[in-house]
Amino acid sequence: MTFWHNRWQTQQIGWHRDAYNDLLTKHWRSIGSKKGDRVLVPLCGKSLDMLWFASQGHSVVGLEMVEEAIQAFFEENKLDVVCDMVNDQIHHTSEPFTIIEGDIFNLKAGVNQADAWYDRAAMIAIPPTKREAYVEQIRQFTKPNAVGLLITFTYPKEEMEGPPFSLTDNDVEELFSDGFELECLERLDLTDEKDRGLSQVTSSVFRIRRVPS
Numbered sequence: 001m002t003f004w005h006n007r008w009q010t011q012q013i014g015w016h017r018d019a020y021n022d023l024l025t026k027h028w029r030s031i032g033s034k035k036g037d038r039v040l041v042p043l044c045g046k047s048l049d050m051l052w053f054a055s056q057g058h059s060v061v062g063l064e065m066v067e068e069a070i071q072a073f074f075e076e077n078k079l080d081v082v083c084d085m086v087n088d089q090i091h092h093t094s095e096p097f098t099i100i101e102g103d104i105f106n107l108k109a110g111v112n113q114a115d116a117w118y119d120r121a122a123m124i125a126i127p128p129t130k131r132e133a134y135v136e137q138i139r140q141f142t143k144p145n146a147v148g149l150l151i152t153f154t155y156p157k158e159e160m161e162g163p164p165f166s167l168t169d170n171d172v173e174e175l176f177s178d179g180f181e182l183e184c185l186e187r188l189d190l191t192d193e194k195d196r197g198l199s200q201v202t203s204s205v206f207r208i209r210r211v212p213s
């Protein structure tokens with residue numbers, strides 16, 4: 001059983017929020033998405049932010065490897081779900097939501113690439129050694145010119161073993177240096193996160209556009 005399957009089975013899901021993310025609702029307008037756009041949500045868990053995207057007229061493609069998390073999203077939101085095999089991957093669908101089940105590093109993008117993407121507690125959840133592969137998957141799953149909103153979590157690395165793994169602004173700038181344009185929209189001090197015993201915690205919100213090659 002993986003770390004994440006264990007977290008879901010034992011309901012140790014302290015990252016989950018029962019409200020929409022404030023930084024999402026504040027900054028999404030600057031992404032410039034239109035009604036009908038498809039939004040990719042990698043490592044989606046059962047995030048309510050997917051409901052917010054639907055309320056904005058978007059369709060949502062989530063990527064998640066723990067079936068229990070996917071079922072919880074549909075059940076807790078009283079959505080009837082249909083499961084299909086598409087290219088050897090299980091798609092759980094209840095319009096306008098599709099959650100593709102599997103390890104993001106093994107999933108193959110179909111023809112329907114996303115217009116936009118949203119990363120909250122996703123890149124910081126994967127080991128730093130896999131970050132480049134993660135960026136490659138973002139590239140594969142999105143259209144040229146797709147725009148993403150990425151929320152980071154930064155602390156002195158030596159003070160905690162992740163997840164969440166510390167992701168600095170420099171890390172983001174390096175990882176997205178090839179074929180993307182970035183802008184930092186906001187930087188925040190997260191004083192409430194110091195309960196974890198961390199001396200300093202900050203978060204940045206990036207807008208990241210995929211530049212056509």
Ligand SMILES: C[S@@+](CC[C@H](N)C(=O)[O-])C[C@H]1O[C@@H](n2cnc3c(N)ncnc32)[C@H](O)[C@@H]1O
Pocket residue numbers: 004005015016017042043044045046047063064065066069102103104105120121122125126
């Ligand atoms: C920290 S949680 C964040 C969930 C969601 N983004 C949110 O804000 O509530 C990370 C999620 O990613 C999933 N996950 C972790 N590694 C994954 C991988 N390699 N492929 C797909 N899902 C993964 C976990 O099961 C978990 O639900």
